[in-house]
Amino acid sequence: MSYWKPICLLILPAAALAISAGQQPSVGSSKGAARNAPGQVVHITLPGIPGEVLPGPGVQVYSNNCLICHSARYVNMQPNFTREVWEKEVRKMVVAYGAMISDADQRRIVEYLVAVRGVPGSK
Amino acid sequence: MDTLPRRRFVASLASSAGAIVARRAFGAGFGISSAPEATSLSDEASRTLARYPQKTDLILLTDRPPQLETPLRYFRTDLTPNDAFFVRWHLSGIPTTVDVQSFRLEVNGRVSKPLSLSLSDLQSKFEPVSVVALAQCAGNSRTLFEPRVPGGQWGNGAMGNARWTGVRLKDVLDAAGVLAGAVQAGFRGLDVPPQPKTPAFEKSLQLDHARDGEVMIAYEMNGEPLPMLNGFPVRLIVPGWYATYWVKALSSITVLDQPLKTFWMDTAYRIPDNSGANEEPQHLSSATVPINRMPVHSIFVQPGSGEQLRVGQRYELAGVATDGGSGIRRVETSNDGGQTWSDATLGPDLGKYSWRRWQADWTPVTKGKYRLMVRASSASGETQPTTQWNRSGYQRDIIEHLDVVVS
Numbered sequence: 001m002s003y004w005k006p007i008c009l010l011i012l013p014a015a016a017l018a019i020s021a022g023q024q025p026s027v028g029s030s031k032g033a034a035r036n037a038p039g040q041v042v043h044i045t046l047p048g049i050p051g052e053v054l055p056g057p058g059v060q061v062y063s064n065n066c067l068i069c070h071s072a073r074y075v076n077m078q079p080n081f082t083r084e085v086w087e088k089e090v091r092k093m094v095v096a097y098g099a100m101i102s103d104a105d106q107r108r109i110v111e112y113l114v115a116v117r118g119v120p121g122s123k
Numbered sequence: 124m125d126t127l128p129r130r131r132f133v134a135s136l137a138s139s140a141g142a143i144v145a146r147r148a149f150g151a152g153f154g155i156s157s158a159p160e161a162t163s164l165s166d167e168a169s170r171t172l173a174r175y176p177q178k179t180d181l182i183l184l185t186d187r188p189p190q191l192e193t194p195l196r197y198f199r200t201d202l203t204p205n206d207a208f209f210v211r212w213h214l215s216g217i218p219t220t221v222d223v224q225s226f227r228l229e230v231n232g233r234v235s236k237p238l239s240l241s242l243s244d245l246q247s248k249f250e251p252v253s254v255v256a257l258a259q260c261a262g263n264s265r266t267l268f269e270p271r272v273p274g275g276q277w278g279n280g281a282m283g284n285a286r287w288t289g290v291r292l293k294d295v296l297d298a299a300g301v302l303a304g305a306v307q308a309g310f311r312g313l314d315v316p317p318q319p320k321t322p323a324f325e326k327s328l329q330l331d332h333a334r335d336g337e338v339m340i341a342y343e344m345n346g347e348p349l350p351m352l353n354g355f356p357v358r359l360i361v362p363g364w365y366a367t368y369w370v371k372a373l374s375s376i377t378v379l380d381q382p383l384k385t386f387w388m389d390t391a392y393r394i395p396d397n398s399g400a401n402e403e404p405q406h407l408s409s410a411t412v413p414i415n416r417m418p419v420h421s422i423f424v425q426p427g428s429g430e431q432l433r434v435g436q437r438y439e440l441a442g443v444a445t446d447g448g449s450g451i452r453r454v455e456t457s458n459d460g461g462q463t464w465s466d467a468t469l470g471p472d473l474g475k476y477s478w479r480r481w482q483a484d485w486t487p488v489t490k491g492k493y494r495l496m497v498r499a500s501s502a503s504g505e506t507q508p509t510t511q512w513n514r515s516g517y518q519r520d521i522i523e524h525l526d527v528v529v530s
Binding site for chain 2: 042043044045046047049068069070071073074077079085089096097098100
């Protein structure tokens with residue numbers, strides 16, 4: 001959508017450039033946050049954080065379908081859940097969040113999730 | 124992706140470094156001198172930290188979209204520093220560039236005079252107001268629910284207390300001229316869905332609430348522009364209500380003549396329709412309502428979970444108590460698992476929407492295991508329950524405990 005404006009990149013103020021380069025304000029203050037001067041473009045560059053995809057059966061199907069919208073940490077941070085919980089989560093991604101995942105791939109993704117974050121002993 | 128050189132941002136903080144920082148902040152309280160530092164098992168020691176632009180090292184839940192939790196040691200001051208304030212986005216298309224000159228907040232729908240307001244308009248054409256208010260994620264403390272539930276796996280650090288400065292939403296709506304028959308106002312920000320069918324993040328408030336004179340559009344946080352990840356250039360402030368309503372990078376207000384129909388109001392962020400947001404895993408509540416005002420709750424900031432304490436030493440127990448807008452009247456602690464309670468000392472009162480810090484002295488006289496507990500009551504007489512569970516891990520307000528070993 002529309003707030004991306006190529007011209008922004010040409011007139012970045014010094015403060016925003018400092019932020020982009022990873023210089024950090026000190027704890028307890030917000031120095032480094034840019035002021036709201038007219039004409040100013042504020043820009044941040046998100047850090048590239050390694051993905052840490054957990055190995056497991058069907059990891060490629062999981063990666064291709066799920067990591068379009070969110071990183072693997074969405075799964076990695078979860079405790080272990082039953083298959084029933086993971087089936088509901090995958091359905092939620094399709095029904096509520098509009099993820100376009102075939103029925104076959106949904107089943108493979110559930111298998112992956114049960115393998116990496118399933119409850120031991122539960123089917 | 125960007126082409127600028129950057130250093131590696133992810134690092135596990137060594138426990139020694141964490142202890143050094145914690146010691147410096149310890150005792151920065153109110154009227155009670157500092158006590159010995161316990162061997163710390165802080166919330167940072169076992170979790171991955173990440174540093175995002177305009178932010179300090181925060182606990183990394185997820186990187187895309189970012190969900191960053193505030194380490195508890197930042198809760199030893201009344202106002203949470205902007206760079207330590209928690210971050211929670213829903214959709215991966217988050218704003219990273221804002222052209223302040225061309226940014227507009229659109230106000231439209233059932234109004235007589237649609238507005239297109241620049242940041243300068245907001246800062247110059249409306250009366251500025253300030254409030255200290257707690258922002259708290261609906262799922263704060265989710266990891267403490269048993270049985271565990273899926274969702275952002277937050278400890279107690281998905282909240283922060285800040286002084287917000289901006290304009291009254293009422294004044295903006297009045298300038299737009301709300302038409303008869305309007306019932307709600309809907310709010311959207313600059314974040315965009317990652318897929319065509321992903322519902323855009325949009326929340327609504329009843330019009331009476333939106334016009335209560337307390338709901339704000341904030342352009343400053345603790346006297347500075349908001350960090351990008353906390354909603355630059357402006358965000359909605361709904362004092363007393365969970366932060367899911369505090370739409371970040373607010374870009375659109377639509378006055379509605381019927382309630383907003385969206386996943387984010389109708390399916391997500393709903394709690395069982397009872398006073399304690401309670402249900403049982405085997406008997407889920409069929410009636411649910413959108414989460415709303417925060418109940419009274421209190422947590423320990425120190426000592427940390429599992430800390431090793433020494434007999435005969437004096438310790439400061441400390442934490443924060445929070446509620447949804449009447450203010451904190453009383454905080455009590457127990458060191459015997461809730462059999463006896465004594466009053467804690469309350470910190471400064473920064474207003475009814477602020478959290479309230481608390482402190483209590485404790486000198487364990489015998490070795491052994493202790494269950495510390497804390498409970499708060501609000502000015503309106505609200506108290507905390509002893510049990511609570513719901514499927515989404517929302518609205519945690521149970522009386523919390525902390526198990527420590529004294530040797």
